[in-house]
Amino acid sequence: MEFFAEYASFLAKTVTLVVAIVVVLLVFTQLRAKGRSKEPGQLNITHLNDFYQSLQQRLEQAVMDKHRLKAQRKAEAKTAKLDKNAEPKPRLYVLDFEGDLKASATDSLRHEITALLSLATPADEVVLRLESGGGMVHSYGLASSQLARIRQAGIPLTVCIDKVAASGGYMMACIGEKIISAPFAILGSIGVVAQLPNLHRLLKKHEIDFEVLTAGEYKRTLTIFGENTDKGREKFQQDLEITHELFKGFVARYRPQLNIDEIATGEVWLGLAAQEKLLVDELKTSDEYLTERAQHAELYQLHYAQKKSLKERVGLAANVTLDRLILTWWSRLTQQRFW
Structure with missing residues (x-):
């Protein structure tokens, strides 16, 4: 018994020490996170011409013999020397937008656009590589308004879609003067949807009351726990129709x-059919378009990286993991196939 008592005492001391260390680390992390949250992000710029050239040169080194490679490098050096005296090439700025329900990438997009508008001219071009299945109306409305700043400045805007630009995603895409789509990208979904469960009958069955107090006839139309009325449904549908008309x-x-x-x-x-509907102007992948433009323009990829606190990074990782679990569960439940 004495041994167990000593062991329990040792275990209690150890647990107390570990808990104390964890608390100190959490406090320290929170303090650092608060300090970092006040720091601005950073605009990262990649010269894509150099990137494409490095890919080509790496392949040439692997497949060409030494004599041919040496002659190739001499010719390239001569061409580069002549290019220094030539007229400067126009600039092409590449932006990326990967959308979620909240269009969270808008936070970076707005800063990227602000930066390029300080230097870009109508002789330049902006290319947006867009991937989004849509989301909240107000979130994608703001993202679209940011892109409209480019059009208002008279700078050509090209939108490239490799996978999907639907609903709010297409709302952003349509702002481009030219829309380029991969042949099997998904486009369209110009509509509005809202859905919510109603648990009123379940609560009523278990004799649970739920009350909603409002000031204003239409402060609440449909609710999750309250009893919905035909008048509320009619008003809710009317709001959807108004939003749809604005979207159109x-x-x-x-x-x-x-x-x-x-x-x-x-x-x-899909892209092939979307071109017939005039939803897109050209069928081509973003890689194909950018490598073609790299022959005649200087390509710069912009990415504004917002510094995130440890709490935000952990939360983001948790959200991504949860999304994957839900997608896996849903695909198994419905036996849905993706291609």
Whole structure:
């Protein structure tokens, strides 16, 4: 018994020490996070011409014999010397937007656009590589407004879509003067959707009351726990229709060549069919387009990296893991196949 008592005492002391160390580390981390959250992010710039050239040179080193490679390098050096005396090439700024439900990438996009507008001219070009299945109306409305700043400045904007630009994603894409899509990218979904469960009957079955107090006839229309009314449903549907009309008007403003009533049905199309509907202008991957433009322009990729606290990084990692688990669970439950 004496041994167990000594062991329990030792274990209690050890646990207390570990807990104390963890608390100190958490406090220290929080203090550092607060300090870092006040620091601005950083604009990272990559010269894509150098990147493409390095890929080519690495392959040449592997497949060409020494004599041919030496002659190739001499020719390149001679060409580079002549290029120094030539007219400067126009600049092409590459931006990336990977959308989620909240269009969180807008935080970086706004700073990237602010930076390029301080230097870009109508002789330059902006290319946005866009991937988004849409999300919240107000979030993608702000993201679209940021892109509109480029158009308002008279700078050509090209939007490249390799996988998907649907709903709010297409709302952003339509601002481009030229939309380029991969042949099997998903486009469209010009519609509005809202859905929510209602647990009123379940609560009523278990004799649980739920009350909603409002000031204003339409402060609440549909609720999760309260009893929904036909009048509330009618108002909710009316709000959806108004939002849809605004969505249609926005797309029609930037893509007047569209038959807006034909394509604003909420349907989606693959790139090949989307081109026939005039949703896109050209079928091509972003890699193909950028490598072609690199022959005639200087390409600069911009990425504004916002410094995140440890708490934000942990939260982001947790959200990504949760999203993957939900997707895996849903695909197994529905036996859905992706291609």
